[in-house]
Amino acid sequence: MEKSRSIRRAGKYIEDFLEEYVVLDLETTGLSPVTHEIIEIGAIAFRGGVQTGEYCTLVRPKTRISGFITNLTGISNDMVRFSPTIEEALPGLHGFLDGRPVLAHNASFDLGFLNAAYERHFGMPFPNDYLDTMRISRKLYPTARHRLQDLTERFGIERDGAHRSMADCIMTQRAYECMREHCRRNGIELKKKPKPNRFGSGLNLKELKRPENEVDKNHPLYGRCICITGALLRETRQELLQKVVNVGGVAVDSVTKKTEILVLGSKEEWTARKSSKVLKAEKMMSEGHPIRIMSEEELYRFL
Known part of the structure; x- marks a missing residue:
């Protein structure tokens, strides 16, 4: 993939239940896209609830993976030793996504890392529109908790392999479809449902x-x-x-x-x-x- 200055538009949030999308999940060395790196990319394409393809790769970071991250994800420095770098992995992901909307849980985290990586290596923001199961959950269940773990418990979804990209993709997709069914059964139009209250500062x-x-x-x-x-x-x-x-x-x-x-x-x-x-x-x-x-x-x- 060559650097491009022609695409400057970052993707926009879509508040809807789509028939075709790609579920995306990243594992990283930390929380900040400025100082931390991607170590695993997982993406699974769906159309009409049926899986149509997948893309998955470990990514070799420039810095060592901490023991904390290894304990959390199971990804060690030995595992990524011969994996592609982020520069080598991004073109494959970009081609697989093919402009389709991306579904993620807490999408701002994953897309923050992809935005940083795209800008750094290709001179363009991540262009795909996106959906977010966390934001949908907040709208449908305003008094509940909204971690992926909370959604899997709410809907009875198995958590085998949690904190690895492909397993988290599967859990995210199932949670998305469960919330689609919840809206269908209860006659809920997601776009018309009021946004949850948010609390500002008021700090003393x-x-x-x-x-x-x-x-x-x-x-x-x-x-x-x-x-x-x-x-x-x-x-x-x-x-x-x-x-x-x-x-x-x-x-x-x-x-x-x-x-x-x-x-x-x-x-x-x-x-x-x-x-x-x-x-x-x-x-x-x-x-x-x-x-x-x-x-x-x-x-x-x-x-």
Whole structure:
């Protein structure tokens, strides 16, 4: 695939149930498309609910895969030693997608990495339109949790091979079709259903209360300085940061050298215009500062 400046349009979100799409999932070395890399690409094409093709490859990163990522995904440095680089893998993926809409869970994460890779290697943004099972779930089940694990539990979908690209693709496709059937049975028109409420800032750090009981110093958030950017789905920043303080975390309202975790509210997307906090955090990460960027849903895993 040659570099192209003729295609500048990034894909747009489609809020619908389509008959033809390609399910996509990536495994990566971390959370940021600026400082981390893709290590596995999985894509499965469907038409009318029937699988019509697939593309899957491990990808050899320029940096070593951490033990944490190996434990999470099962992908080791030995496994990717002779795999193609991202430059070598992208043309095959691009050809397989063939302009078709992409379905992913928490699509902003996967498309953020693909946007970065396409811009870096081909001088163009990732052009395909996309669907997102997380966004659909938020609309249909506003009070529930929306991780892929939550959707598989809700619909009774097996989780064999979770955190590998092809297995996650299969789970995502089944969840998508389950939500299609839910709408069909209940006469729900997805586009007409109101968007879930989102909570903005309203933050006053001075009103946060110290925990009444002794906190567990082994808790993963204990002593960590945590900041939030973007609108939240479930509650206000004040309420969420109070939960952080309750487990021993330290709430902050700006990104500084002391900040260790920046949480992206559900409205914040890697593919959209980034907030000043995200831009500053990414710059700090590129300079070697150990700040971690995680989603709202990921933070709830620790709470």
